Amino acid sequence: xxxxxxxxxxxxxxxxxxxxxxxxxxxxxxxxxxxxxxxxxxxxxxxxxxxxxxxxxxxxxxxxxxxxxxxxxxxxxxxxxxxxxxxxxxxxxxxxxxxxxxxxxxxxxxxxxxxxxxxxxxxxxxxxxxxxxxxxxxxxxxxxxxxxxxxxxxxxxxxxxxxxxxxxxxxxxxxxxxxxxxxxxxxxxxxxxxxxxxxxxxxxxxxxxxxxxxxxxxxxxxxxxxxxxxxxxxxxxxxxxxxxxxxxxxxxxxxxxxxxxxxxxxxxxxxxxxxxxxxxxxxxxxxxxxxxxxxxxxxxxxxxxxxxxxxxxxxxxxxxxxxxxxxxxxxxxxxxxxxxxxxxxxxxxxxxxxxxxxxxxxxxxxxxxxxxxxxxxxxxxxxxxxxxxxxxxxxxxxxxxxxxxxxxxxxxxxxxxxxxxxxxxxxxxxxxxxxxxxxxxxxxxxxxxxxxxxxxxxxxxxxxxxxxxxxxxxxxxxxxxxxxxxxxxxxxxxxx
Ligand code: FRU
Numbered sequence: 001x002x003x004x005x006x007x008x009x010x011x012x013x014x015x016x017x018x019x020x021x022x023x024x025x026x027x028x029x030x031x032x033x034x035x036x037x038x039x040x041x042x043x044x045x046x047x048x049x050x051x052x053x054x055x056x057x058x059x060x061x062x063x064x065x066x067x068x069x070x071x072x073x074x075x076x077x078x079x080x081x082x083x084x085x086x087x088x089x090x091x092x093x094x095x096x097x098x099x100x101x102x103x104x105x106x107x108x109x110x111x112x113x114x115x116x117x118x119x120x121x122x123x124x125x126x127x128x129x130x131x132x133x134x135x136x137x138x139x140x141x142x143x144x145x146x147x148x149x150x151x152x153x154x155x156x157x158x159x160x161x162x163x164x165x166x167x168x169x170x171x172x173x174x175x176x177x178x179x180x181x182x183x184x185x186x187x188x189x190x191x192x193x194x195x196x197x198x199x200x201x202x203x204x205x206x207x208x209x210x211x212x213x214x215x216x217x218x219x220x221x222x223x224x225x226x227x228x229x230x231x232x233x234x235x236x237x238x239x240x241x242x243x244x245x246x247x248x249x250x251x252x253x254x255x256x257x258x259x260x261x262x263x264x265x266x267x268x269x270x271x272x273x274x275x276x277x278x279x280x281x282x283x284x285x286x287x288x289x290x291x292x293x294x295x296x297x298x299x300x301x302x303x304x305x306x307x308x309x310x311x312x313x314x315x316x317x318x319x320x321x322x323x324x325x326x327x328x329x330x331x332x333x334x335x336x337x338x339x340x341x342x343x344x345x346x347x348x349x350x351x352x353x354x355x356x357x358x359x360x361x362x363x364x365x366x367x368x369x370x371x372x373x374x375x376x377x378x379x380x381x382x383x384x385x386x387x388x389x390x391x392x393x394x395x396x397x398x399x400x401x402x403x404x405x406x407x408x409x410x411x412x413x414x415x416x417x418x419x420x421x422x423x424x425x426x427x428x429x430x431x432x433x434x435x436x437x438x439x440x441x442x443x444x445x446x447x448x449x450x451x452x453x454x455x456x457x458x459x460x461x462x463x464x465x466x467x468x469x470x471x472x473x474x475x476x477x478x479x480x481x482x483x484x485x486x487x488x489x490x491x492x493x494x495x496x
Pocket of ligand 1: 038039055066098099115168223224285286
């Protein structure tokens with residue numbers, strides 16, 4: 001038996017989806033079936049398919065009482081909607097089913113672990129959300145919430161830590177068949193901390209350790225943690241709120257953080273060696289990973305930032321998109337990302353130019369489009385002064401363009417959607433420090449109608465940004481102050 005709340009959501013989304021044409025959505029980035037989407041949830045491989053759930057409010061393109069939307073895919077690019085999986089319909093999650101993860105149980109059932117939110121009356125008209133961790137089990141379509149929910153509550157957090165900021169469990173199965181999860185929490189001193197729990201069966205949980213603490217360095221509350229082994233190290237991903245900038249590495253507001261180090265299984269403590277942003281663009285938050293059957297660690301994020309949500313009008317039929325799924329690896333102690341290799345099957349209509357001299361503005365025959373995979377290798381012109389600036393403009397017509405520009409003297413790469421058609425006074429540009437030797441740079445730019453994801457130097461950095469420029473603006477051009485040389489390979493990303 002499913003609840004009335006869930007039944008209504010399913011009925012509503014089925015009808016609302018029909019009112020949105022395919023062309024109004026990205027081609028291979030997941031958007032909500034209807035209404036609002038934020039964080040990816042329960043990203044996992046189950047019964048031969050990739051499952052991706054998401055924070056969801058089907059009724060409007062605005063954040064509201066959270067449900068879990070659901071989609072499946074066999075290649076991480078072509079998604080099929082399944083019925084809404086969770087609705088806020090129990091006494092302990094009445095005010096929202098917040099983010100969480102999923103695993104397959106040994107008996108073949110699918111376990112979802114999520115945050116139940118319940119508003120508690122404080123005084124006069126003041127309410128605060130109490131957050132607890134809950135589970136639900138199902139068959140990949142229908143899920144039943146566990147009778148003994150919540151499975152983790154204020155009894156299970158360290159003394160003085162906040163029960164109002166205790167959310168986003170990411171669960172995984174250990175080699176010995178037991179389970180672990182990491183949960184974001186706010187420590188007594190107000191900063192973020194990541195708590196770790198273990199369980200023999202996924203239902204009964206015990207506190208293990210404070211895995212990592214903010215110590216007032218990276219924002220305040222740490223949301224949406226993920227923790228995994230990668231190339232011989234341990235990686236902790238989280239999305240901090242209320243960040244202050246640090247050089248070009250971290251920016252103000254909601255940001256992303258990757259900590260790389262070692263993990264002491266005995267004590268449950270993480271020993272941090274390196275920190276960096278996950279994405280250096282404008283729109284990326286709340287990342288989550290899975291381990292694919294062939295052993296790849298694949299990450300997806302909400303391609304959005306809470307601070308720039310009003311780029312898109314709430315009157316539009318959908319809001320929020322997922323990033324491209326990205327394969328993660330470590331190189332020289334840093335996190336690297338590359339688009340999932342499944343994308344290669346969608347590359348068609350190859351156009352290639354070698355050693356093009358770019359001075360002033362250059363347009364190249366066959367180089368245009370809004371569903372594009374484009375690789376550029378840029379280098380200085382021999383025997384000439386190093387160029388001042390190289391830029392590629394896309395989603396371009398006489399009125400609009402979005403650009404990625406590079407200043408080799410400063411090693412600064414900028415993504416700029418100021419001229420993308422936005423009418424809001426929000427962030428439209430972001431600069432990042434990149435690695436370059438003598439003005440050489442590699443860029444792989446993926447466009448999918450309403451977004452650009454820029455992979456720099458084979459994945460050393462990524463800059464993601466959404467753009468809602470009208471689709472007719474599909475020009476691409478290249479500009480240099482000075483002269484640069486460029487190799488370019490461009491494909492359309494389409495299904496034949
Ligand atoms: C992050 C977040 C999570 C929370 C969810 C609510 O974007 O704030 O911490 O679970 O969104 O929708």
